[in-house]
Amino acid sequence: MSSANLPIKELGETPLVGEGVTFKSVSETVCRVTENKAPRGWWIGFLLAISFTGVMGAAIGYLFWAGVGVWGNNAPVYWAWDITNFVWWIGIGHAGTLISAVLFLFRQKWRTAINRFAEAMTIFAVICALIFPGIHVGRAWYAYYMLPIPNEMAIWPNFKSPLIWDVFAVSTYFTVSLLFWFVGLVPDFATMRDRAKNKYRRIVYGALALGWRGANRHWQNYERAYLILAAISTPLVLSVHSVVSFDFATSLMPGWHTTIFPPYFVAGAVFSGFAMVMTLMLITRAVYGMRSLVLMKHLELMNKIMLVTGSLVGYAYGMEFFIAWYGGNDYEWFVFKNRAAGPYAWAYWTMISCNVISPQLFWFKRFRTSIPVMFVVSIFINIGMWFERFVIIVTSLHRDFLPSSWGYFRPTLVDIFTYAGTIGLFFTAFLLFIRWVPMIAIAEVKGVMPEADPHHEPHGHDGEHGEGAHAPATAEAE
Amino acid sequence: MQIFPRSLNKLPLLLGGVGTVVPALLVGAIWYFVTPKNFTVGYAPAQPVPYSHRLHVGQMGMDCRYCHANVEVAGKAMIPPTQVCMGCHSMVKTDSARLAPVRSSWESGKPIEWVQVHKLPDHAYFDHSAHLAAGVGCATCHGRVDQMDVVRAEQPLGMGWCLDCHRDPKPNLRPKDQITNMEWKPEMAAAGWTAPDVNPPQHCSGCHR
Numbered sequence: 127m128s129s130a131n132l133p134i135k136e137l138g139e140t141p142l143v144g145e146g147v148t149f150k151s152v153s154e155t156v157c158r159v160t161e162n163k164a165p166r167g168w169w170i171g172f173l174l175a176i177s178f179t180g181v182m183g184a185a186i187g188y189l190f191w192a193g194v195g196v197w198g199n200n201a202p203v204y205w206a207w208d209i210t211n212f213v214w215w216i217g218i219g220h221a222g223t224l225i226s227a228v229l230f231l232f233r234q235k236w237r238t239a240i241n242r243f244a245e246a247m248t249i250f251a252v253i254c255a256l257i258f259p260g261i262h263v264g265r266a267w268y269a270y271y272m273l274p275i276p277n278e279m280a281i282w283p284n285f286k287s288p289l290i291w292d293v294f295a296v297s298t299y300f301t302v303s304l305l306f307w308f309v310g311l312v313p314d315f316a317t318m319r320d321r322a323k324n325k326y327r328r329i330v331y332g333a334l335a336l337g338w339r340g341a342n343r344h345w346q347n348y349e350r351a352y353l354i355l356a357a358i359s360t361p362l363v364l365s366v367h368s369v370v371s372f373d374f375a376t377s378l379m380p381g382w383h384t385t386i387f388p389p390y391f392v393a394g395a396v397f398s399g400f401a402m403v404m405t406l407m408l409i410t411r412a413v414y415g416m417r418s419l420v421l422m423k424h425l426e427l428m429n430k431i432m433l434v435t436g437s438l439v440g441y442a443y444g445m446e447f448f449i450a451w452y453g454g455n456d457y458e459w460f461v462f463k464n465r466a467a468g469p470y471a472w473a474y475w476t477m478i479s480c481n482v483i484s485p486q487l488f489w490f491k492r493f494r495t496s497i498p499v500m501f502v503v504s505i506f507i508n509i510g511m512w513f514e515r516f517v518i519i520v521t522s523l524h525r526d527f528l529p530s531s532w533g534y535f536r537p538t539l540v541d542i543f544t545y546a547g548t549i550g551l552f553f554t555a556f557l558l559f560i561r562w563v564p565m566i567a568i569a570e571v572k573g574v575m576p577e578a579d580p581h582h583e584p585h586g587h588d589g590e591h592g593e594g595a596h597a598p599a600t601a602e603a604e
Numbered sequence: 605m606q607i608f609p610r611s612l613n614k615l616p617l618l619l620g621g622v623g624t625v626v627p628a629l630l631v632g633a634i635w636y637f638v639t640p641k642n643f644t645v646g647y648a649p650a651q652p653v654p655y656s657h658r659l660h661v662g663q664m665g666m667d668c669r670y671c672h673a674n675v676e677v678a679g680k681a682m683i684p685p686t687q688v689c690m691g692c693h694s695m696v697k698t699d700s701a702r703l704a705p706v707r708s709s710w711e712s713g714k715p716i717e718w719v720q721v722h723k724l725p726d727h728a729y730f731d732h733s734a735h736l737a738a739g740v741g742c743a744t745c746h747g748r749v750d751q752m753d754v755v756r757a758e759q760p761l762g763m764g765w766c767l768d769c770h771r772d773p774k775p776n777l778r779p780k781d782q783i784t785n786m787e788w789k790p791e792m793a794a795a796g797w798t799a800p801d802v803n804p805p806q807h808c809s810g811c812h813r
Contacts, residue, residue, distance in 0.1 A: 278639045279763040319607070332607040 144418030175553035177340040182547020208262035215255035227359035238570040250555040254548040269278025284484020288372035295369040313569040320375035381461035381522030390442035397435035434486030480510025640762035648756030663749040679731040739777040774799040
């Protein structure tokens with residue numbers, strides 16, 4: 127008998143849901159979060175998040191009124207926190223697609239517990255990211271010139287610029303992620319619709335469910351659509367962050383002009399994205415009692431991916447440094463010596479300790495399965511990955527070819543408020559998502575439960591899946 | 605339980621229809637209304653002095669360069685100063701009420717505040733002399749000014765309009781001795797005359813220096 131037909135239990139895999147979880151209890155656990163009154167903690171978090179969003183609005187309003195000079199960016203360091211935050215947010219968004227699409231293509235069933243969560247995070251992170259290319263330009267009201275619209279001036283964007291590719295990459299990424307997320311949500315919205323107790327919920331979720339009845343025909347088309355979207359999203363996620371890395375890699379700056387950037391940025395994106403999913407998941411799982419759906423097994427597997435991508439990032443840091451020395455280019459070698467021992471050495475070493483050292487703890491099962499450790503490490507990783515982008519951008523710019531144009535970058539309050547504000551915006555959207563949308567993919571979790579396996583019942587009564595029916599087939603195969 | 609009425613089955617059709625018609629109307633409206641053609645062509649503000657080109661050019665036959673004297677040598681075509689007006693009007697129609705602002709300008713030394721009809725933004729550097737030297741006639745861009753009582757903009761002056769001609773100038777060129785001839789038409793060119801290759805700039809620094 128080939129192993130593909132064996133029940134999960136017989137392959138020695140542990141189930142993906144906790145003890146005593148049934149089809150009914152999955153719907154119940156996930157849906158009740160949106161059906162009950164919001165706990166006080168949610169309101170506190172929401173008010174906090176929305177006031178930070180207000181701070182962002184004020185910071186951006188002031189920026190538009192007074193000009194980009196209110197930021198700390200200066201003559202050698204034309205890009206600083208604006209692009210750092212942009213790349214950081216885009217990177218965070220990439221875990222969502224990785225979990226939804228790449229793990230789906232690899233038939234990793236454990237993704238079901240976290241994919242909805244991660245996709246939502248992707249969308250909100252991309253929204254936060256999209257703000258920065260829009261506002262870091264000196265004249266934000268001409269941002270539409272970046273789109274190839276037939277116009278009276280007979281001018282078009284220059285398709286040779288990676289900043290234009292960014293426009294296409296990020297807007298496509300946002301659209302596809304949103305579609306992918308929504309397609310996944312349709313069966314769950316139908317569950318919400320069917321559980322709805324009042325008229326408005328029934329209408330809203332009914333409209334969102336698009337008339338889903340869970341028919342065989344529905345499911346077949348749905349699975350096919352989902353697979354196609356996953357197959358589209360996978361090259362998309364790899365190319366989007368590569369395009370973001372081209373912003374630097376296609377330039378001539380020592381420290382930027384490197385061919386390792388596209389894969390290295392993607393690895394870093396997955397790394398930071400998983401860390402963000404982990405941070406949020408640990409909190410939500412505890413607060414909303416999702417421990418029976420998001421098991422330690424899931425968290426451990428996420429930690430393993432962080433270990434892999436963290437090691438890839440560490441390899442890239444080492445390789446960059448090696449090539450800078452091996453390449454024999456004075457400017458390139460100087461940039462790296464300057465990173466490790468120059469005025470921004472503190473940022474470089476923060477980056478190294480957060481990104482290279484802290485994930486190595488996950489080699490040990492003891493740390494990999496310890497919630498306090500993974501919580502702290504996931505936060506460290508996000509700090510480290512922010513510093514990675516900061517180090518790449520600012521340290522390469524502040525001292526380059528001509529010593530006469532060396533400078534130093536200091537952020538202003540407006541820089542800080544804008545960044546803090548996008549975190550507020552992210553959490554505002556995230557808390558609303560938790561409140562109104564099933565945060566775990568109900569239908570998919572049900573699909574990977576042992577009960578969903580046709581071979582689940584050891585002693586069949588229907589004469590089709592029972593021992594008797596299997597015996598001749600087994601004998602034949604062997 | 606039925607949430608939505610049966611009639612909602614028509615919704616996809618409706619959305620499909622609205623989703624096609626509304627964007628089409630929107631694009632059409634933008635193409636028609638949000639263009640210099642809509643904003644510029646036909647602009648004919650009232651001037652402080654009711655100066656008539658029809659009278660001076662069309663009926664009395666003055667050449668354009670009598671008043672706009674520097675147009676062949678300078679980038680910016682001049683508006684004639686009060687002195688040019690008073691060259692005749694110190695003796696002709698000396699008590700016309702319509703000419704009162706000209707006389708008061710002459711007495712006070714304050715220039716007449718003409719309203720500019722053809723306005724380019726300051727980041728576009730247009731040069732009249734280059735166009736006249738290449739053989740572009742006044743009427744090509746400014747219309748039949750000799751028939752205008754009040755000057756109105758005839759052409760949109762948008763960048764796409766400029767580039768149309770810079771990409772294919774020949775249909776708009778004429779012999780250089782016909783530049784100020786308002787009535788000239790391409791079929792009036794002498795036998796054997798062909799428009800020269802003028803290679804107008806199509807790069808940014810041609811105009812946006």
